[in-house]
Amino acid sequence: MTVDNNFSDSAQKVILESISDGVFTVDHNWRIMSFNRAAEEITGISRQEAIGRYCWEVFRANMCESNCALKRTMQEGKSFISSSTYIINGREERVPITVSTAQLVNAMGEILGGVETFRDHSLVEELRRELSGQYQMGDMVSRSQAMNKIFTILPQLAESDSTVLIQGETGTGKELLARAIHSLSKRKENSFIAINCGALPDNLLESELFGYKAGAFTGAEKDKPGLFAAAESGTILLDEIGDTSAAFQVRLLRVLEEREFQPLGGVETVPTSVRVIAATNRDLEDMIDTGDFRRDLYYRINILRLRLPPLRERLEDVPLLIERFIERMKLRSGLEIRGVTPEAMTLLLNHDYPGNIRELENIIEHCFVLCRSGEISPDHLPPYLRKPAEHVQKQSCQQPGLRKASLSETVNSTEEEAILAALERNSMNRTKAAAELGMHKSTLYRKIRKLNLALPEQDGRTGHSLVSSQ
Template sequence: MNVIIHNYKGIHARIAAMIVFRANQINNQYGVYMFIQKKSGKQKIPITSMVALTSLGVKSGDEVTLLCQGEKGAEALQEMTQYLSGQIEIDKANIDEMDTIIENATLTSEKIFESLSNGLVVVDENNNITTFNRAAEIITGLKRENVIGKKAQEVLEDSKLHVVLKTGQEVKGARQKIGKTTIITNRTPVIVEDKIVGAVAIFQDISEIDRLSSALESVKELKERFHNILEHAHDAISMVDDQGIITYVNPAFEEMWQVQRQEILGKNISDTFAQDVGIEVLKSGKKKLGARIQKEDGTKIISNASPIFINGMMKGVVATSKEVTELQKMMEKLEAAEAKVKYFQEELYRKDKFDEAFQRIIGKSGSLREILTIASKAAKTSSTVLIRGESGTGKELLARAIHQTSEKKNKPFIRVNCAAIPESLLESELFGHEKGAFTGAIRRKLGKFELANHGTIFLDEIGDISRDMQVKLLRVLQEREFERVGGLETIKCSVRVVAATNKNLEQAMLQGSFREDLYYRLNVIPITLPPLRDRKGDIPLLAEHFIEKISKRENMTVKGISKNVLGLLEAYHWPGNIRELENIIERALALGEGELLDEDALPGYLKSENTPKTVELVNLVNGEVMSMAAYEKQIIQKALQKHKSFNRAGKALGLAHRTIALKARKYNLISEE
């Protein structure tokens, strides 16, 4: 039976309570059960359900259909139709019963909301939260008492309910982050009489689904990577299941055994490779390492096999194999690599310390600039360089600069301090040795010349090696070849030699301690570094560099240097050269106070040696002043004794060399032969 609702506000909560109250009376009176259905709808609902009736959203003028179950259904429908077709008035006499119905309906809705496993958030037209169920608390980690009445976007990260209120558009299946939780949510506007009065968000925690999805993707990626590793491995790899059926072989296995995988996959390992170590492991369940197999052509194979256990059950065996000859080659390469790594580790540590001590060649003196010009030209060649100079003048620094600006800069730079290595070990250090060459030679060792191949070898303190070693070194320089100690193999090497010494090699040759032929082999491009006392103009630059470097290294405040200290440094004769200067600066920084380095921080010997002394410039003879000519003769005689030539003596006295020569002859200071 159809009926049109004329109530001007439709079936709202209070009217729905009236209808439920009246429907219960009619059901009880006639012993029937009535249903109501919106004409445009497909689902019938009990007319006595307050929540369901309200959810129909029946408006004034809408047509509904009444249905009934029971013998007296016609009478019941007739009476209910009459009630609905009129203007339903609120019966004040039954107001308490209707309030109870509304209250029960509200409680029922709240229980439904609380029992939901999905989060539910309801906001009013001002986006203030009015409902926040238990599931929402669990998912968001927020308490309802802390969010009810607040704006949704204030308490929920990235909330879009205010957008739904504004647009009235429903949103389904949106992903959203709330803290560390990922949710999927549906957002729907609440519309009453064509007006948006609120919005509802229902959401579900999908963090675990996301995690599982990511884990599944990771497993897939890992499997792909694992497959690629197996396919490109140099070792032959095979896998069999617990029945011995071959499930996988890689390309290296195919090459080693000259088979095609499609021909052996699915076959039993016992039928195809009777010697395979995996057969034994299948039977014993224990891994087998270092098993030796010999192929028909005599090639020896070393194999390792391990069982695969899953949940305590053996599911198969994986085996890897390698030819012994290849393994031997790899061991030799490994030994060579280990020797290089060990050397470069030591060099890296020493180089780091070196760079901290002297990062660049500092100085503007003419003598130093001239040396650097020669060195830069030498770097463009592969000729042997002999660097000479006193201890501490920076010979190794210059050797490294030559290497780093040469074509070999990307090749090894190997340093050997010949004076620091015992004579009995120097040959082994330079040329290497074979296993068993002498007591303690437990394996082959590569020498420094071999490590420096195609690069540069720096032989420091070359003047300290014995004549026997000089002969062997001469052969390397001439022939570019050598043998390891205890070895028979002649090893070719292409290496640039830079040697250094603070010894007088010419005097050593006269004494017979240094070979002339080696001297001339080394002295192709000689470079002599000037001592610090001959380039005192560079002392302020060097002092400033060391102050800045040491202060940075020791985390000190960078200090300046007083003029008095600079004067003392420039007056000192510097037997230890630049190395001694750095040590003195480091000491002064450690012991000094204030913003400037002063005399108190300098070692006592530096101050005492530089204390001005009273000097008599005019010598008296028997208390009388001599003639000007006598004094002039003495001055020129002293200058010639010190400087050995008219030119240098003239420069020292500020006179032309011709003037010095004339006066020397005048005073009979030179032989006329």
């Protein structure tokens, strides 16, 4: 923005005071030099209060913390247009805005500082939520009927201290739902702690949850409190409870029934008032029938039960989630991604998301690596989304002089595509891919060898080779 010395100061002030966009300028020390009428109205702060203060003291925007558009303009010498952010106004209200920035230059070409214009989008956001039927609870957003039923009962459920069981496939947001319950409860000022029970052997899981006394085992030189002690009067999430052993299930059942636990190596019990939320991606009723889960523990944790639907059952939420992920990644990366093209959205809506919301988030993160500005197009999507059936078509299409594919060939082709897609979503981590596909890691290795799939030698998590990780 160039300041014309021949244009009267009064004329400039009249123009700045008449527009509906907020405008302010800063000097090289980031102190506000001017502040127009609209800026006062949007921020709820008078110009007398604003002028002379640092801009971040006035605006308190999330952009100020790590990705200030005005700072980038001052450093890089280029303008930024319509960056989305929000500010906290003088009434402690969150106000969504879009900002545009430029250098403040006089007629002599001297850089005096920076100028920022910003527009209040509160009404736009309100109308958009009304039109889209968006409903939000904590960090979860949805317009699906199934999710809105959960949102409706969540406040009542949060008031209770009863144990909750959350069931849902991997990546559906079970921990987010547990956090929402905690944040709505009277325990919200105390700790929320989550632990993946399936990731630890019994003795380590017990020491993590209940703590231990000095001398309980080799290396236990002093007492260590566990997560139940750390979460006292708060909430603890026992994730993947279906992956625990029968011995641990007996120990946990006693804790839930007696409301007390015993640290490893201890002789005295410790009372607890922690609220327990359990989560699993497995069918516990089937596990009871096969003897893999205790019936008495199931009834103890199944006092209140919520089922999170997979993303394929709530595809109407895909655009909403994409918007959420784009806004979050814009703040983190500083990239000006405006959205998704209709062609890319069509591909995203036609996918069934075996990895659920976590997979969709990974897809958008993949796009941010390839798309540096503008809109995400099909070329920015992972290959398996751009041509999801390419391999199957090559195997099954009838061509002159070629026989039709047999049933086993078609099955193998589909299986190969599913395995490759799961591996790509999990950065070639065989263990995570096997869990997503619902099979044991050794089963996945056998299938990889059977299908003769060419994969990198290094596992995405452990760094072990495929041959040695059997």
